[in-house]
Amino acid sequence: xxxxPQYAGVEGLILPRELGAAAPLLRSDIFFELGHVNEAQHWAxxxxxxxGYTPSNxxxxxxxxxxxxxxxxxxxxINMLNKTLFYRDWAKHYQRYIKNKTxxxxxxxxxxxxxxxxxxxFIVKAEFPxxxxxxxxxxxxxxxxxxxxxMAHYLLKRNVKKFISHLEDLSNYGYDKIPRHYEExxxxxxxxxxxxxVRLKNYKIDDKTIKDFExxxxxxxxxxxxxxxxxxxxxxxxxxxxxxxxLYS
Amino acid sequence: xxxxKNIFIVFGIVIVLFIGGILLFSHSAKPKISNYVLVxxxxxxxxxxxxxxxxxxxxxxxxxxxxxxxxxxxxxxxAYGNPIEIYSKGxxxxxxxxxxKEMLNQNRGKKFQFDVYVENLKGHxxxxxxxxxxxxxxxxxxxxxxxxxxxxxxxxxKLGIYQRNLQNYDEEPILLxxxxxxxxxxxxxxxxxxxxxxxLHIRGGKYGGTLLNRWGNxxxxxxxxxxxxxxxxPAWHPNGKLIAFSVNxxxxxxxxxxxxxDVLDRTSDLIVYDIxxxxxxxxxxxxxxxRMETFPTWSPDGKYLYFCSAPKLDTYTTIIDGKEExxxxxxxxxxxxxRYYPESKTWxxxxxxxxxxxxKMSITEPRISPDGRYLLICMSDYGNxxxxxxxxxx
Numbered sequence: 272x273x274x275x276p277q278y279a280g281v282e283g284l285i286l287p288r289e290l291g292a293a294a295p296l297l298r299s300d301i302f303f304e305l306g307h308v309n310e311a312q313h314w315a316x317x318x319x320x321x322x323g324y325t326p327s328n329x330x331x332x333x334x335x336x337x338x339x340x341x342x343x344x345x346x347x348x349i350n351m352l353n354k355t356l357f358y359r360d361w362a363k364h365y366q367r368y369i370k371n372k373t374x375x376x377x378x379x380x381x382x383x384x385x386x387x388x389x390x391x392x393f394i395v396k397a398e399f400p401x402x403x404x405x406x407x408x409x410x411x412x413x414x415x416x417x418x419x420x421x422m423a424h425y426l427l428k429r430n431v432k433k434f435i436s437h438l439e440d441l442s443n444y445g446y447d448k449i450p451r452h453y454e455e456x457x458x459x460x461x462x463x464x465x466x467x468x469v470r471l472k473n474y475k476i477d478d479k480t481i482k483d484f485e486x487x488x489x490x491x492x493x494x495x496x497x498x499x500x501x502x503x504x505x506x507x508x509x510x511x512x513x514x515x516x517x518l519y520s
Numbered sequence: 521x522x523x524x525k526n527i528f529i530v531f532g533i534v535i536v537l538f539i540g541g542i543l544l545f546s547h548s549a550k551p552k553i554s555n556y557v558l559v560x561x562x563x564x565x566x567x568x569x570x571x572x573x574x575x576x577x578x579x580x581x582x583x584x585x586x587x588x589x590x591x592x593x594x595x596x597x598x599a600y601g602n603p604i605e606i607y608s609k610g611x612x613x614x615x616x617x618x619x620x621k622e623m624l625n626q627n628r629g630k631k632f633q634f635d636v637y638v639e640n641l642k643g644h645x646x647x648x649x650x651x652x653x654x655x656x657x658x659x660x661x662x663x664x665x666x667x668x669x670x671x672x673x674x675x676x677x678k679l680g681i682y683q684r685n686l687q688n689y690d691e692e693p694i695l696l697x698x699x700x701x702x703x704x705x706x707x708x709x710x711x712x713x714x715x716x717x718x719x720l721h722i723r724g725g726k727y728g729g730t731l732l733n734r735w736g737n738x739x740x741x742x743x744x745x746x747x748x749x750x751x752x753x754p755a756w757h758p759n760g761k762l763i764a765f766s767v768n769x770x771x772x773x774x775x776x777x778x779x780x781x782d783v784l785d786r787t788s789d790l791i792v793y794d795i796x797x798x799x800x801x802x803x804x805x806x807x808x809x810x811r812m813e814t815f816p817t818w819s820p821d822g823k824y825l826y827f828c829s830a831p832k833l834d835t836y837t838t839i840i841d842g843k844e845e846x847x848x849x850x851x852x853x854x855x856x857x858x859r860y861y862p863e864s865k866t867w868x869x870x871x872x873x874x875x876x877x878x879x880k881m882s883i884t885e886p887r888i889s890p891d892g893r894y895l896l897i898c899m900s901d902y903g904n905x906x907x908x909x910x911x912x913x914x
Contacts (some may be wrong), residue, residue, distance in 0.1 A: 392776055
């Protein structure tokens with residue numbers, strides 16, 4: 272993630288609401304993958320309001336409506352897609368789901384989304400959806416994408432303390448090892464004079480990351496801690512790390 | 521030239537035969553229903569036109585039969601006159617306009633019935649129990665006015681205020697936003713259902729404001745003052761000189777499970793706009809800081825302003841796990857009314873008409889029948905946005 276300049280900060284994670292009118296379906300895409308189907312449907316409706324009944328807008332409305340069990344809406348959109356030349360097959364495929372609701376269980380994509388859908392209600396806030404991500408996780412602890420977006424949000428916000436508090440949940444999400452940026456944030460945290468102990472069960476920080484961190488500290492020391500003066504040297508060697516983001520972004 | 525003439529004649533005959541063929545085969549031949557099984561229930565139809573009272577000038581009540589079948593036959597039997605018969609290979613039942621209108625005209629105040637026959641997939645005809653409906657004596661107003669908008673939640677594209685002729689489904693625009701810089705518009709309202717006294721809101725942009733049409737004289741009013749935001753939900757006083765408005769600071773919010781859309785007011789008050797003097801007035805009882813007042817509507821004699829009100833929003837906030845939370849699903853509105861004296865433009869006593877403490881439901885969107893005998897309200901489990909609340913369904 273930090274191989275690219277993160278100029279937009281947290282707004283680079285999810286298209287902000289204000290820009291949503293320009294690309295509402297892109298905003299819907301993220302909510303859809305997060306299992307946040309109501310919001311995915313909400314933004315599909317915005318897409319229709321702004322861009323019209325385009326096939327992609329209708330397709331998203333079909334998917335979200337089937338997931339929510341709103342078959343009348345799904346049926347209406349399928350009927351519209353059935354009248355097109357290039358989306359007729361797609362429409363016919365999903366039409367089967369309305370007639371035979373158990374087919375949803377055999378659809379890997381939709382079933383995956385369905386398994387992530389929250390079962391208890393909470394309210395969507397208009398601001399950046401940090402509370403939504405936390406609530407999505409509270410509602411379904413195996414929502415890996417929500418976890419990664421939440422962690423990315425904390426990293427971009429430099430909220431290392433919050434990041435560390437969630438790092439201990441890493442084992443819930445099937446990681447073989449600690450992702451590199453997480454290691455970088457963890458080392459930055461552990462290098463603070465006052466830090467809480469971090470329990471990471473079966474994970475350990477990669478030796479290479481520790482070595483890199485020592486090298487970064489050495490570069491900083493060679494410039495007597497003047498990070499401005501060390502900019503070129505650090506960016507040349509560690510420009511794609513979370514450390515560079517912490518120091519210079 | 522003669523050769524061309526012959527070609528035209530042959531071509532003409534082919535077209536006549538083709539059209540004749542289409543007409544012949546598109547009308548499914550009347551099936552012989554000598555045997556049928558009686559089904560001891562009424563059929564499922566959509567919309568559910570059963571046990572209703574309809575105006576005698578309403579457009580045909582076309583419907584869809586929600587019973588599986590190969591072909592369908594519907595007999596509409598009035599008290600007087602000939603039945604209307606419709607055969608269809610599909611489940612959509614489209615009624616002929618002329619016969620329908622004739623039937624309604626001849627049967628004001630009378631009952632009529634739909635007899636529905638369905639040939640099931642095994643080829644056996646079934647006859648369902650008759651669906652009864654009644655025809656009122658009185659006509660309904662010919663036109664219904666509404667906003668037509670895509671189902672967006674925050675954004676919009678093309679939209680407009682339209683009218684539909686209830687006698688024949690014809691629809692035409694009154695105002696489209698393509699001529700108002702694509703602005704949003706709504707809150708259209710008529711005084712005593714008179715199209716000569718109409719208002720609507722255009723929201724934002726250089727066209728923004730309250731458009732008032734009084735007998736063809738159209739002006740734009742600005743109901744925003746130093747003390748209040750612009751008015752929202754309108755209610756014309758029957759004298760045509762005043763309009764009561766709610767002034768709402770609303771918040772749209774979304775649920776994660778079930779129906780997504782919801783709205784609440786952070787604050788709201790009522791104001792009264794005097795058209796001739798272009799001035800706004802209010803009184804403590806309809807704009808109390810302790811209450812949220814909304815949904816004004818006048819009694820047809822103009823003596824009472826009915827509205828809904830709930831305790832201010834702060835009443836519903838609480839601390840849960842160290843965080844301030846709004847108990848939005850406990851907000852409930854009461855139905856109120858206050859005496860009004862149009863001559864002196866003064867207010868009388870405030871009364872609670874129906875309390876949510878008694879109904880355990882939130883009361884919203886009151887409307888009083890033109891004869892003043894009936895009052896229609898919505899009730900839902902909470903809040904002031906009943907449209908998507910299942911608890912508000914009839």
